[in-house]
Amino acid sequence: MSTETAPPTDRVAAPPPAGWEEARSRVYAVGLAAALPVVARPLADTDGSTLAEPLTTRTDLPAFPTSSVDGWAVRGAGPWRVVGRVLAGNTPAPLTEDDTTVEIATGAMVPEGATAVLRVEESTVADGLVRGTPRSTPEWRQPGEEAYADEELLPAGTPVDPAVIGLAASCGHDTLRVRRAPRAALLVFGDELLTAGPPAAGRVRDALGPAVPGWLRRYGCQVRAADVVGPVADTLPAHVAALRAALASADLVCTTGGTMNGPVDHLHPTLQALGADYVVNTVAVRPGFPMLLARLVGDDGRVRFVAGLPGNPQSAIVALVSLVAPLLAGLQGRPMPMLPQVTLAEAVPGRGDHTHLALVRVDRLTGTAFPVRHVGSAMLRGLAGADGFAVIRPGTSAAAGDRVPIVPLPLLPGERAS
Numbered sequence: 001m002s003t004e005t006a007p008p009t010d011r012v013a014a015p016p017p018a019g020w021e022e023a024r025s026r027v028y029a030v031g032l033a034a035a036l037p038v039v040a041r042p043l044a045d046t047d048g049s050t051l052a053e054p055l056t057t058r059t060d061l062p063a064f065p066t067s068s069v070d071g072w073a074v075r076g077a078g079p080w081r082v083v084g085r086v087l088a089g090n091t092p093a094p095l096t097e098d099d100t101t102v103e104i105a106t107g108a109m110v111p112e113g114a115t116a117v118l119r120v121e122e123s124t125v126a127d128g129l130v131r132g133t134p135r136s137t138p139e140w141r142q143p144g145e146e147a148y149a150d151e152e153l154l155p156a157g158t159p160v161d162p163a164v165i166g167l168a169a170s171c172g173h174d175t176l177r178v179r180r181a182p183r184a185a186l187l188v189f190g191d192e193l194l195t196a197g198p199p200a201a202g203r204v205r206d207a208l209g210p211a212v213p214g215w216l217r218r219y220g221c222q223v224r225a226a227d228v229v230g231p232v233a234d235t236l237p238a239h240v241a242a243l244r245a246a247l248a249s250a251d252l253v254c255t256t257g258g259t260m261n262g263p264v265d266h267l268h269p270t271l272q273a274l275g276a277d278y279v280v281n282t283v284a285v286r287p288g289f290p291m292l293l294a295r296l297v298g299d300d301g302r303v304r305f306v307a308g309l310p311g312n313p314q315s316a317i318v319a320l321v322s323l324v325a326p327l328l329a330g331l332q333g334r335p336m337p338m339l340p341q342v343t344l345a346e347a348v349p350g351r352g353d354h355t356h357l358a359l360v361r362v363d364r365l366t367g368t369a370f371p372v373r374h375v376g377s378a379m380l381r382g383l384a385g386a387d388g389f390a391v392i393r394p395g396t397s398a399a400a401g402d403r404v405p406i407v408p409l410p411l412l413p414g415e416r417a418s
């Protein structure tokens with residue numbers, strides 16, 4: 001943080017760092033234990049939420065025998081006498097006599113008694129009689145072909161996307177019971193930060209205030225512009241006031257910088273002042289070691305979280321993918337995010353007894369991961385060309401050809417043309 005004269009603070013023994021995998025499991029578990037409340041939402045308002053209970057269908061799908069073509073619903077061998085017409089949306093009278101037919105539209109209910117549906121383009125009509133040979137494969141969909149009434153189609157914890165919304169509508173749902181999207185806020189700490197213009201004279205541009213909200217939104221959070229605050233002045237009272245205000249409406253407050261125990265690093269004293277408990281306080285990972293997650297229980301009993309992202313910009317993103325992603329999965333009642341495997345194109349050194357998260361670009365066709373350059377913890381150039389971080393476990397180094405897990409960045413389709 002910036003230079004400032006202040007009396008030395010009492011030093012306390014630092015707790016041992018959590019192992020990286022242990023830290024992830026721990027934050028997921030506390031998130032799940034504090035899962036967001038369940039609400040009933042109109043279907044059109046559920047995009048981005050999470051199913052709080054399994055999705056079942058209210059009827060057979062389809063709910064009635066449905067013609068899949070435009071043509072003739074016929075009874076018997078034909079030729080057939082036309083006795084009526086049925087359009088989609090109507091309930092037809094039964095075909096009671098052989099060699100009779102009704103004209104039928106795609107999506108219309110097939111009348112009881114019909115033995116086949118003949119396509120219009122494979123039929124002729126003359127003298128009031130329809131002639132043709134129906135195909136041997138059925139031209140209508142049977143009730144229950146897609147699903148039977150009350151069948152479970154998706155489990156609780158499924159993220160709701162447009163495909164899920166469409167399915168729920170076709171099953172007859174008007175509302176869904178879901179967990180709402182988490183609300184997140186961001187506090188940027190650091191008197192040295194500029195919010196406009198080029199870095200100079202000992203001051204750097206705030207690279208996290210503009211970037212972290214976009215990452216949080218890609219993890220499914222709501223982040224209002226008013227909930228991005230900073231730079232917050234480098235004093236303890238300013239930090240306490242800013243964090244207290246942010247916690248009033250957010251489920252998760254991310255902070256950047258000030259995670260160390262230097263004289264103007266105020267995050268730890270701020271958490272103490274607000275009575276927070278540490279879930280994780282430092283993680284044996286490089287970069288990103290000083291990351292933390294703390295938990296606060298409000299007077300209303302509501303649980304809120306503070307994720308302390310280190311000030312070095314790449315380290316802040318390491319903390320997002322390491323701690324914030326599993327926490328948000330738990331809060332939403334989703335499963336723990338799985339880490340896909342990639343094949344390394346080059347060797348990646350280990351970092352002793354720490355996990356090494358190494359930025360890589362992934363060739364999606366082959367699943368090959370290429371380490372990128374410019375990956376110092378103060379740099380963002382490597383991150384801007386990467387798809388995620390290869391995980392090199394403590395006490396190991398990876399050779400070219402090794403299969404390793406990757407923690408993906410939450411990129412949207414089309415955001416990397418690799």
Ligand SMILES: Nc1nc2c(c(=O)[nH]1)N[C@H]1C(S)=C(S)[C@@H](COP(=O)(O)OP(=O)(O)OC[C@H]3O[C@@H](n4cnc5c(N)ncnc54)[C@H](O)[C@@H]3O)O[C@H]1N2
Pocket residue numbers: 001188189190192193204205206207208209256257258259260261265288289290309310311312313315377
């Ligand atoms: N004595 C020790 N010092 C440090 C250690 C250590 O173990 N012992 N660890 C280093 C590591 S690792 C990291 S990471 C940083 C984390 O420090 P803080 O979280 O307290 O961050 P700051 O001191 O506020 O800033 C560090 C660095 O990052 C720049 N910064 C901060 N915020 C932003 C931002 N929003 N945009 C761009 N750059 C930012 C800041 O100017 C500093 O250069 O501590 C090490 N020190």
Ligand code: MOO
Pocket residue numbers: 286287288289290310312315377378
């Ligand atoms: O963990 Mo610090 O992240 O190396 O710069």
